Amino acid sequence: MANDMTRCIKVDDWIFEVKVLRALRVNNFGEPYSAIANLTFNGDNAIIDGIMLKDQETLTNSDYQTLKAFCLKMNMKNINIEQNQCHHLPSSINYPQMASNS
Numbered sequence: 150m151a152n153d154m155t156r157c158i159k160v161d162d163w164i165f166e167v168k169v170l171r172a173l174r175v176n177n178f179g180e181p182y183s184a185i186a187n188l189t190f191n192g193d194n195a196i197i198d199g200i201m202l203k204d205q206e207t208l209t210n211s212d213y214q215t216l217k218a219f220c221l222k223m224n225m226k227n228i229n230i231e232q233n234q235c236h237h238l239p240s241s242i243n244y245p246q247m248a249s250n251s
Contacts, residue, residue: 154222156190172219174212184208186216195220198231 156167167190174184183206187199197216200208213230220228 156223167223172216184212188216188220190223190225193224193226195223195225195228196231197228200230 158165169187169189172186172188173182175182183203185199185201186197189196189198197220202208216230217228
């Protein structure tokens with residue numbers, strides 16, 4: 150995948166590894182957001198949890214695809230959604246071919 154993001158950055162004698170991050174659904178950083186999710190990376194596994202949505206909304210298919218796309222850019226092969234609030238979406242997906250062939 151040409152647009153892969155690196156999860157490790159070396160600065161002097163330190164290596165910084167992205168393991169946990171927060172995703173916000175908002176047009177511009179700093180504005181009020183309508184959804185939030187926590188992502189945790191462990192090897193090639195991503196866990197998405199802590200999903201909170203404004204005004205009792207549900208996670209849309211577009212939201213799900215965006216979260217999946219980000220995880221694939223981080224070279225994740227397995228994505229697990231701990232709090233699946235959208236019943237038509239699977240709670241666990243595996244992308245060994247997409248992550249390795251893209």
